[in-house]
Amino acid sequence: MTLDIDHLRADTPACLQRIHFNNAGSSIPPTPVLDSQIKYLKLEAEIGGYEAADATQETLEAFYTAAAGAIGGKPQEIAFIENATRAWDMVFYAFDWQPGDKVLTSRADYNSNMVSYWQVASKYGVEIVMVPDDESGALDVAALERAIDDRVRLISVSHIPTNSGLVNPAAAIGAVATKYNIPYLLDACQSVGQLPIDVAEIGCTMLSTTGRKYIRGPRGTGFLWVREDWIERLEPPLLDNHAAPWVSVDRYEIRKDARRFENWESNFAGKIALGRALAYMTDLGMENIWARIKLLSGTLRAELSNLPGVTVWDPGQEKCGLITFTKDGREPKDIRDRLRASNINVSVSTTQLTRTEQRDHAVDATARASVHYYNTQAEIERFVEAIRHL
Incomplete structure (x- = not known):
């Protein structure tokens, strides 16, 4: 089975107004x-x-x-x-x-x-x-x-x-x-x-x-x-x-x-x-969902890693749809708020949610983007450009 992304996005009308990369916080429910x-x-x-x-x-x-x-x-x-x-x-x-x-x-x-x-x-x-x-x-x-x-x-x-x-x-x-x-x-x-x-x-x-x-x-x-x-x-x-x-x-x-x-x-x-x-x-089938999330998150993680001044903090051999990152000279809360003003949703992991090794590097907060199957490559490109130009 191949996911019909156009249909899934039609079931998620908010996709027309905003990029929702806060699915690990709270996804947008489908219309049904x-x-x-x-x-x-x-x-x-x-x-x-x-x-x-x-x-x-x-x-x-x-x-x-x-x-x-x-x-x-x-x-x-x-x-x-x-x-x-x-x-x-x-x-x-x-x-x-x-x-x-x-x-x-x-x-x-x-x-x-x-x-x-x-x-x-x-x-x-x-x-x-x-x-x-x-x-x-x-x-x-x-x-x-x-x-x-x-x-x-x-x-x-x-x-x-x-x-x-x-x-x-x-x-x-x-x-x-x-x-x-x-x-x-x-x-x-x-x-x-x-x-x-x-x-x-x-x-x-x-x-x-x-x-x-x-x-x-x-x-x-x-x-x-x-x-x-x-x-x-x-x-x-x-x-x-x-x-x-x-x-x-x-x-x-x-x-x-x-x-x-x-x-x-x-x-x-x-x-x-x-x-x-x-x-x-x-x-939809969990194998299909997981394959789609891995594809999108892998792309987003790689694109962010290539941006000057951006550090991606995700450890582990196996990674998922959550991408945590920082950008030099920008507080994660500022990143979230400026993106939100452009109808792009992300979240912030503050001090008590950050990992020990991040604290060892004096990182007390990170921005978190989390993709789902209804997100698209075009949204990733727009997101990366928004981070580039912050």
């Missing part, structure tokens, strides 16, 4: 996704919120099948969560942390995850070990294996850090986790929708992701996947009468499926729209 969300909200306004949920129960349930199919899981292993961070939190804080427990993570893990690591370190006496990088800048899998002992309770890694185009070796990490029978939490916030994901091939135990990035769903949506044999080993840190029905005056029973990590009230319009976005993505 937007329409599904608006249609549901209108139904709520017409007949009532509870009534709308009852009338669309089959469509709401279809989300679980779509999410499971997107990552090679099962519908009962999926929980709809309002964002990737909260999805990640629901399993990380479900562990019964004890003094001396050890968590192995990467030096480039997401900053919200880092906050949680150090919170449990402070609160429970857990040891947080940031595994060194290899020569390419990715997590060193051999060093990860050397760090394993009988105190390791969890391996937790961001597949694609938010602050660079690096793709960490998720499957190789999974092989180590499987070998030593250690649970493995994969933060796939930037990878689901960008590259093919199969949880069985990766070997992870839990996976969290968002709807707003490469899946092209709405903000305020995400999901959690927990491998079936681990669901009942994890008691969610928060429960309500959806996650754990109240069965008698003094007793509740926690659900046996992954919906134990949900709560009763949620973004129903967002769930329907996320399900539609997942179906849209699946219809």
Whole structure:
């Protein structure tokens, strides 16, 4: 299958007005996704919120099948969560942390995850070990294996850090986790929708992701996947009468499926729209999407690297659709703001999102351009010229 870029851009009318290179922040949803969300909200306004949920129960349930199919899981292993961070939190804080427990993570893990690591370190006496990088800048899998002992309770890694185009070796990490029978939490916030994901091939135990990035769903949506044999080993840190029905005056029973990590009230319009976005993505084919993103990002990365005064900061052997860069004499925020004034969207990774080696070079912020399949070579050329003439 070849992607019909003209059709995909027609489904994304904003392409006529601006260049959107901020897909790793929040993609622009295609029209069918937007329409599904608006249609549901209108139904709520017409007949009532509870009534709308009852009338669309089959469509709401279809989300679980779509999410499971997107990552090679099962519908009962999926929980709809309002964002990737909260999805990640629901399993990380479900562990019964004890003094001396050890968590192995990467030096480039997401900053919200880092906050949680150090919170449990402070609160429970857990040891947080940031595994060194290899020569390419990715997590060193051999060093990860050397760090394993009988105190390791969890391996937790961001597949694609938010602050660079690096793709960490998720499957190789999974092989180590499987070998030593250690649970493995994969933060796939930037990878689901960008590259093919199969949880069985990766070997992870839990996976969290968002709807707003490469899946092209709405903000305020995400999901959690927990491998079936681990669901009942994890008691969610928060429960309500959806996650754990109240069965008698003094007793509740926690659900046996992954919906134990949900709560009763949620973004129903967002769930329907996320399900539609997942179906849209699946219809296009992840291999096709990934090939297109690699082609565009490789071109953009090379073109930027050739510009005088521009430094591209992406490490790793395998790179993705995120391109982080700086330009001599220009603050990244200034680059973002001047591009935005020309209807070109990028984002900025500030101090707490930059990698350690960037700080070693006194780089406390970078500009980040992130492409998707609906972007074009012509947009890349215009973008590069805009950077050249800043």
